[in-house]
Amino acid sequence: MLRNCLAGGRSILAETRQLITRAFREEFAYRRKADQSWVTEIDVAVERLVRDRLAQHYPGHGVVGEELAEQNRTAEFTWVIDPIDGTANLRHRIPLFGTILALFQHEQPVLGLIDIPLLDKLYSGGKGLGVWCNDRAVPSLDDSATADPCAFADELISLGGRSQFLAAGVPQFFDEMMGSHPYVLPYGDCFGHGLVIEGAFGAMADFDLRVWDVAAAQALVPEAGGKFLCWRQRGENPLEARYDVIFGRPRVVDWLAGRLP
Amino acid sequence: MLRNCLAGGRSILAETRQLITRAFREEFAYRRKADQSWVTEIDVAVERLVRDRLAQHYPGHGVVGEELAEQNRTAEFTWVIDPIDGTANLRHRIPLFGTILALFQHEQPVLGLIDIPLLDKLYSGGKGLGVWCNDRAVPSLDDSATADPCAFADELISLGGRSQFLAAGVPQFFDEMMGSHPYVLPYGDCFGHGLVIEGAFGAMADFDLRVWDVAAAQALVPEAGGKFLCWRQRGENPLEARYDVIFGRPRVVDWLAGRLP
Numbered sequence: 001m002l003r004n005c006l007a008g009g010r011s012i013l014a015e016t017r018q019l020i021t022r023a024f025r026e027e028f029a030y031r032r033k034a035d036q037s038w039v040t041e042i043d044v045a046v047e048r049l050v051r052d053r054l055a056q057h058y059p060g061h062g063v064v065g066e067e068l069a070e071q072n073r074t075a076e077f078t079w080v081i082d083p084i085d086g087t088a089n090l091r092h093r094i095p096l097f098g099t100i101l102a103l104f105q106h107e108q109p110v111l112g113l114i115d116i117p118l119l120d121k122l123y124s125g126g127k128g129l130g131v132w133c134n135d136r137a138v139p140s141l142d143d144s145a146t147a148d149p150c151a152f153a154d155e156l157i158s159l160g161g162r163s164q165f166l167a168a169g170v171p172q173f174f175d176e177m178m179g180s181h182p183y184v185l186p187y188g189d190c191f192g193h194g195l196v197i198e199g200a201f202g203a204m205a206d207f208d209l210r211v212w213d214v215a216a217a218q219a220l221v222p223e224a225g226g227k228f229l230c231w232r233q234r235g236e237n238p239l240e241a242r243y244d245v246i247f248g249r250p251r252v253v254d255w256l257a258g259r260l261p
Numbered sequence: 262m263l264r265n266c267l268a269g270g271r272s273i274l275a276e277t278r279q280l281i282t283r284a285f286r287e288e289f290a291y292r293r294k295a296d297q298s299w300v301t302e303i304d305v306a307v308e309r310l311v312r313d314r315l316a317q318h319y320p321g322h323g324v325v326g327e328e329l330a331e332q333n334r335t336a337e338f339t340w341v342i343d344p345i346d347g348t349a350n351l352r353h354r355i356p357l358f359g360t361i362l363a364l365f366q367h368e369q370p371v372l373g374l375i376d377i378p379l380l381d382k383l384y385s386g387g388k389g390l391g392v393w394c395n396d397r398a399v400p401s402l403d404d405s406a407t408a409d410p411c412a413f414a415d416e417l418i419s420l421g422g423r424s425q426f427l428a429a430g431v432p433q434f435f436d437e438m439m440g441s442h443p444y445v446l447p448y449g450d451c452f453g454h455g456l457v458i459e460g461a462f463g464a465m466a467d468f469d470l471r472v473w474d475v476a477a478a479q480a481l482v483p484e485a486g487g488k489f490l491c492w493r494q495r496g497e498n499p500l501e502a503r504y505d506v507i508f509g510r511p512r513v514v515d516w517l518a519g520r521l522p
Contacts, residue, residue, distance in 0.1 A: 088444065092417050092461040095380060096448075119356060119380070156353050162439050171440075178423050178439065179432075183349065186447055187357075200353040 002103075005058070005077075006111050006126055009101050012053045013115040013122060016046045016083070016099050020117045030091045038087040043067055046083035046099060054079055061103075064239060066212050073239075078104045082212035086189035095119060096191040102215030107238065112216030114190045114197075123194050123220060131197060131224040139199055142225030143249040152255050155202030156183045158192040160209075168207040168232070168244050173260055177205075193217045196248045197224055203248025203256050214243050227253040231260065263364075263387055266319070266338075267372050270362050271385055273314045274376040277307045277344070277360050281378045291352045299348045304328055307344035307360060315340050322364075325500060327473050334500075339365045343473035347450035356380060357452040363476030368499065373477030375451045375458075384455045384481060392458060392485040400460055403486030404510040413516050416463030417444045419453040421470075429468040429493070429505050434521055438466075454478040457509045458485055464509025464517050466492075475504050488514040492521065 023042045030040040047067045054063055062078035063071045079101065084090055086097030095118030103111035111126035125131035131138050157177065165174040177184050187195060196204045197220050221228040227250040235241035246253050284303045291301040308328045315324055323339035324332045340362065345351055347358030356379030364372035372387035386392035392399050418438065426435040438445050448456060457465045458481055482489040488511040496502035507514050
């Protein structure tokens with residue numbers, strides 16, 4: 001069942017990639033939403049396409065997405081969609097954005113897919129199925145058995161944008177990391193998530209996220225041998241809540257978490 | 262003459278792109294240099310290839326590069342090479358790095374080329390020849406005649422890394438920009454330079470650079486209608502000096518420069 005859904009998700013993302021790659025070269029409309037974040041017509045077209053395909057292939061499943069209304073959310077299986085994660089980049093034609101798709105079973109994420117169309121990278125996998133970057137299994141993120149002391153100063157760390165840490169009430173964590181760590185790169189959104197999954201970043205702290213932002217990483221990182229720490233969930237309803245998360249190689253995650261107030 | 266050199270530079274970067282794309286997929290050696298920055302065997306192989314080709318095609322020209330010794334620097338025409346700009350990214354297999362090539366005539370940059378191999382982007386152009394991203398002329402960066410007040414808060418701003426501003430003695434400028442501007446993205450090195458040239462970023466402040474880091478942007482930005490401000494040059498010898506520069510759309514550059522101490 002999960003294997004079938006993973007294949008289905010991959011084939012849907014092959015279609016959305018075509019749509020995005022074509023639309024990215026042309027003019028497209030964009031506007032600000034009530035929360036001041038951007039939405040483009042590409043975001044909406046991608047979410048519609050994903051929902052069409054899910055309705056065809058998995059009619060009994062629930063669907064939750066960033067841009068359109070939720071459907072059948074009490075189903076055992078629910079898909080979560082972020083059609084464009086990193087819309088501010090897309091709007092400025094910076095190729096660091098992607099599409100996130102995840103499957104929840106009984107409110108637990110069991111499959112995750114992140115497609116970065118312009119970089120030709122599809123991260124995908126799920127519970128018991130391994131984690132893949134395109135058609136290669138990613139190396140294990142598990143550093144817990146390493147005898148050497150971890151050289152944290154050599155680790156590349158990714159952070160979300162400062163405004164996310166401000167919204168989460170811990171801007172000083174961002175400022176201290178930027179001021180003290182030699183290799184902090186705020187390559188955010190799912191582009192950053194993918195680089196954690198590949199092992200390029202030791203860990204990423206990404207705060208003030210919605211469920212569709214985090215769902216795929218939450219499924220993929222532990223399956224790749226990494227640690228996914230939900231440092232704080234603000235709000236009880238999973239669809240309304242804000243998530244402050246840290247994920248990556250276990251010892252780097254613990255080290256980062258130890259620097260939080 | 263310049264047109265011929267531009268064509269020559271493009272053909273050399275087509276070769277280095279092949280070398281880099283192939284080597285990026287394999288294992289490669291890397292080490293820290295005395296200044297703690299990274300160098301990989303790819304950096305050195307690229308610079309050797311560029312120098313070989315320049316020696317064949319332009320035997321009378323001077324050559325200055327990041328990794329190897331200068332040659333014939335008193336010639337009327339001198340090529341400046343940064344084989345890999347963004348080596349820390351390359352070392353971690355993050356595809357945001359590139360090769361910079363520029364031609365100086367009488368110490369003035371007259372041609373600039375920036376190749377981002379993994380993103381399939383070649384920015385190139387020169388004095389009187391226009392500026393191109395792949396085979397399309399880039400839109401003009403000139404905003405000086407715009408009647409509307411510039412909405413600086415809507416402009417995407419790029420900054421180099423905090424350590425660069427610290428080295429230049431103005432870390433507070435970095436901290437204030439990060440803390441106050443809603444769209445600051447530290448997409449540094451030549452990946453950021455290219456995004457300024459394309460118009461995605463309103464402007465970029467990139468500090469504590471060497472001549473091979475800035476030379477191409479210095480040739481391309483004014484030719485594209487933008488402003489290249491050398492806010493400060495620290496050191497008189499151009500090969501030893503550190504450059505603190507701001508470049509992009511003229512009004513955004515002036516606005517950014519106005520926030521410096």
